[in-house]
Amino acid sequence: MSLQDAVSGVALWRQVADGIERGIADGRFAAGERLPGETEIAETYRVNRHTVRRALAALAERGLVRAERGSGTYVEAPRIAYPLRSRTRFSEIVGAGGREPRGQLIDASEEPATRELAKQLGLKTGTPLVRIDALRLADRTPICVGTTWLAAARFPDAGRIYERVRSTTKLLAHYGIRDYRRASTRVSAAIVDAADAIKLDLALGRPVLVVDSTDVHADGEPLLTTRARFAAERIEFLVENG
Amino acid sequence: MSLQDAVSGVALWRQVADGIERGIADGRFAAGERLPGETEIAETYRVNRHTVRRALAALAERGLVRAERGSGTYVEAPRIAYPLRSRTRFSEIVGAGGREPRGQLIDASEEPATRELAKQLGLKTGTPLVRIDALRLADRTPICVGTTWLAAARFPDAGRIYERVRSTTKLLAHYGIRDYRRASTRVSAAIVDAADAIKLDLALGRPVLVVDSTDVHADGEPLLTTRARFAAERIEFLVENG
């Protein structure tokens, strides 16, 4: 056969499911449209019809398709466009798409800075940091989980304050900071880990877009650094070019 | 157990391999460093040692780790930073990292514009386009495959010319275009498809960063549009912020 020799470690039905999902994501199968029949899909992927059924069942459980007995299987879903700008606000993007943005604090804690975090924030390794884990949703769909670190000494009680204001901008405003900007943004992709998969309601093995960013004060002082993981199947980034 | 109930369709050993790879990518395991012992990894992931061995074997085959009998398993690899700018040149980025950039034409053909491509290029659906598929490597490691479309009427023989000059900039220069800029860039993530997996020497099921971009003339006329797929495990994007 053609698929199974190429891959290892990923079940055939899963590969078929991913293939169909890619078709939905890139528009080959439009929302509302009928997918090819199970027999036809089985032929194109050169697998048994039962394998295709399993793939479709998995997609159906995630709400991407819906099977109708005697008729066919139909597509259900879209993707949100997310501009990467200096002052992009999550709520504005989601709101612009006619969806209701929501934020949710998962956890706030203190932990010492790793070498990497310390470098980002211009601190010494081991400096106490406030770590804030938050989840962002559009309507009821989870979009991303973000982990933000701030110097505990500079921003005392940041966790509790964030819990109240639920916004980074408002959090900084609380400490008298009204002007700040994005100093760096790094985008990469990875496979979702177990903890994020649960929070994002994402099947394990799915890709996430990982965005590492650092915000600095107008005078250049590093304020906070964030690592956000976006469900790749629900979002795409728009990069602004001069 | 903890992993297998959460996921379905992805083999346990594969999940362990991905977990370790993530650790390498984000620096938890630095290059040259010794990984925890197989028994310890088995305990942390709550799987059998044989499963861990299979995961490590897969990573070893991809050149990410190297096992030394009696001693331990050691990390081998890094990631290239790739700035997303208006006038970023692949060769400059790779060259700056001390690696030798290479380009390679995979295929050049003609095909009619889909609705989507026509929109990007400001043409009518069905207009004949030249399609150029190219692979880019750093030293001997494949970094990305890119598909570029140009209007066949505006750029006659573009495929053959590209084959000779092996550069988009030089190709446009051939038609007298010396000033052009990036009009839009969209970044998303997906799972590599079978064809790209072979070209990129990537295991199926691995994530790719998908970059859709359109370049326009100084006067705003759309020139070409590209869909490039980057091996996520070998690259990360840097977004420049004002």
Place this chain on the structure above:
DNA sequence: TCAAGTTGTCTACTAACATAGACAACTTGA
């Protein structure tokens, strides 16, 4: 030298994956 800890190899068993074929239940359009 030697004990402790490492990777490498073997056998054995259970559960999940994949194929194969048959037929029921239902929808659609002629």
Place this chain on the structure above:
DNA sequence: TCAAGTTGTCTATGTTAGTAGACAACTTGA
């Protein structure tokens, strides 16, 4: 109404993934 095409369910069987335990081969440091 009815035939063709669809999804849903069942049984059966071989292959791959995962667990379990034992021991060999090798490295390291005391």
